[in-house]
Amino acid sequence: MNQSKAKNSNFQKPGRIKLVLAFGILLFCIVIQSFRPADEPILKYPANFGSRFTIPADNRTTVAGVKLGRYLFYEKALSAGNKLSCESCHEQKLAFTDGRRVSMGVDGNFTSRNAMSLANLLWVRNFFWDGRSSSLEDQAQFPLTDPHEMGQSLSESVQKISRISEYPPLFEQAFGTNQITETNILKALGQFERTLISAGSDYDKYLAGQYKPTPQQLRGIALFENAPNPTTGKRGANCAHCHGTPKMYKELFHNNGLDAVPADPGREKLTGQDTDRGRFRVPTLRNIMLTAPYMHDGRFATIGQVLDHYSDHIQQSPSLSSFLQDISNDKYGTTLALKTEEKKDIIAFLQMLTDSSFINNPAFSNPHARLTSNGQD
Structure with a gap:
């Protein structure tokens, strides 16, 4: 009986209690971490840029989503005849513009307006020169489907992308399903474009x-x-x-x-x-x-x-x-x-x-070119 009391007494010492609590907290953190989806990348920007921006609740920015969006940004299969990608009018070396008065589309005709820079779109609330779109996801569909730009329906893009072996696993990692959809193509592009932050000049x-x-x-x-x-x-x-x-x-x-x-x-x-x-x-x-x-x-x-x-x-x-x-x-x-x-x-x-760091940032570069040149992503 006395030995049992002694054991209980030892267990109740402050040091033992702290040890048990610490172990419990560590175990809790490990369990929670195991249930977290893909980590969200850190959107690095100066404090003076402010935090007045909106990321859609149904399209939070993730490492996997940004990676997929980067692949799609440089993917010519999203255009009619596989002629153009988003990069065609938004080259990194030109701060994601194209150096032309107006851009040429897949049909050989010209767009009506100059290609705008994609720098710091995270803070933009109205997209295009006329402000016709209120989100990156919405704006992406215009150049993809315009007959004088990339000229291809989203449904056709889904079919073509589905036939490229590297994409179903990328969609699985980004959205939890390998089924490629129009909505998720637009979401992935939006995620990548939100990371195009220029703040190193x-x-x-x-x-x-x-x-x-x-x-x-x-x-x-x-x-x-x-x-x-x-x-x-x-x-x-x-x-x-x-x-x-x-x-x-x-x-x-x-x-x-x-x-x-x-x-x-x-x-x-x-x-x-x-x-x-x-x-x-x-x-x-x-x-x-x-x-x-x-x-x-x-x-x-x-x-x-x-x-x-x-x-x-x-x-x-x-x-x-x-x-x-x-x-x-x-x-x-x-x-x-x-x-x-x-x-x-x-x-x-x-x-x-x-901002030379922006136009040379490998995280914004063409992943297809890297894959072709050195066989790895």
């Missing part, structure tokens, strides 16, 4: 206190951020009105004075409102030196031409955005009137936005 390093800009770049930053005030003598280019966040864009639509009578109605085609005529989504300026030509129709071949436009060639129209009206660096001036040296300063700043 000299500008990012400057914001983090890790890069010292040149005097010219600092002048360019000041001009970029400031609105002109000829009364006080403060000169500026007013770029920050549309691009004044660390991500270098705001979720806005503007008529930026390209034409007095816009040939492309832009956002008006969706809303039916006259005030939206010639308005287009503000694109990011990240990697801007790699993404020429510029504007929704690719009319400007160089960034210098873009600055010339904003400085001296804004076209008046009823839907011209108000921030471009009656703004000048000169008293009683009717144009922004930037000086030649000021334009050079702004370009020096814009060069800071090139």
Whole structure:
């Protein structure tokens, strides 16, 4: 009896209790971990980018889903005649643009608008130049099925992809079933595109206190951020009105004075409102030196031409955005009137936005090319 009490007494010592609790917690963690699906990849981005983004509840980002999406992004079987992939209009080396005014589709015809960069789509809420789609999953179906782009129905894509041996296992890993569906093709593409984060430029390093800009770049930053005030003598280019966040864009639509009578109605085609005529989504300026030509129709071949436009060639129209009206660096001036040296300063700043780590990131590259070259993924 005394021995039994002694044993109970020893068991109740604080050290023994802590040991048992620790063992129990460890066992619990092991059990929970064993029931977790594929780990979610860490979406790495600076705190100043903010967390104002939405990932669909039915399409959380997983390692397996991103891998599948990357394979599909570079898969030509998703196009009619196996001619094109998403990469055809969105090349990594060009910050996921294609260097053309407008892109050519599988039928040999041209698209109506310039291919936008895919950088930092995680934060975008309205996709395409006119904002017609509200999610990456929805937007993916447009280029896949448009007869002047990839030109193939989703049902045909499902059949073709199902016949490629590598894909059923990839779909199994990503979605728990090897049955390939239209919805899961779109979901996988959305997962991959959410990981295309560009945040490693000299500008990012400057914001983090890790890069010292040149005097010219600092002048360019000041001009970029400031609105002109000829009364006080403060000169500026007013770029920050549309691009004044660390991500270098705001979720806005503007008529930026390209034409007095816009040939492309832009956002008006969706809303039916006259005030939206010639308005287009503000694109990011990240990697801007790699993404020429510029504007929704690719009319400007160089960034210098873009600055010339904003400085001296804004076209008046009823839907011209108000921030471009009656703004000048000169008293009683009717144009922004930037000086030649000021334009050079702004370009020096814009060069800071090139992110070499983004355009060379192997996680964004063509996995089919790697498989062909070295026999492994």
